[in-house]
Amino acid sequence: MHVIVDLCVVPLGVGVSVSPYVAACQRIIEDSGLHHRMHAYGTNIEGPWDEVMAVVKACHEGVHAMGAPRITTTLKMGTRTDREQRMDEKVDSVEALRG
Numbered sequence: 001m002h003v004i005v006d007l008c009v010v011p012l013g014v015g016v017s018v019s020p021y022v023a024a025c026q027r028i029i030e031d032s033g034l035h036h037r038m039h040a041y042g043t044n045i046e047g048p049w050d051e052v053m054a055v056v057k058a059c060h061e062g063v064h065a066m067g068a069p070r071i072t073t074t075l076k077m078g079t080r081t082d083r084e085q086r087m088d089e090k091v092d093s094v095e096a097l098r099g
Contacts, residue, residue, distance in 0.1 A: 001048070001049045001079055002046070002047065002048060002049070002079065002080070002084045002085075003046065003047070003048075003049045003052050003077050003078070003079050004044060004045070004046040004077065004078050004079075004085075004086075004087050004090070005044065005045050005046070005052055005056070005075055005076065005077040005078075006043070006044050006074075006075070006076040006077075007042055007043050007044075007045060007056060007059070007073065007074075007075055008041055008042035008043075008073065008074040008075075009021070009022070009025050009059050009060065009063060009071060009073050010071065010072050010073070010074075011063050011066075011068030011070070011071050012068065012069070012070035012071065012072060013068060013069040013070050014067065014068050020066070021063050021066060021068060024062050024063060024066060025043075025059040025062060025063060026038060026043065028055060028058045028062050029043060029045060029055055029059070032047075032051065032054075032055045032058075034046065034047040034051060034052060034055060035047065035087070037087065044087050046086060046087050049079075056073070056075065060073070
């Protein structure tokens with residue numbers, strides 16, 4: 001099953017700046033080879049369900065390995081059974097209607 005997720009991983013107990021942890025998670029996502037797009041409050045990732053969920057798990061493992069004692073994650077996801085839709089197509093369809 002193809003899935004598009006919006007992932008926001010926030011380490012707790014590491015101080016105010018979380019940029020190094022976000023950067024580490026971004027490297028994990030990039031290394032996965034999955035199509036993704038970082039935005040101000042998270043990252044969209046798309047691909048086969050098991051591969052995307054493995055990346056979410058790897059992000060948690062990586063951030064914990066950096067010393068974060070706790071992580072809170074927001075995960076939104078969408079799937080379709082009628083057709084496979086890419087995140088770029090979703091954005092393009094809305095932008096086309098904006099005029």
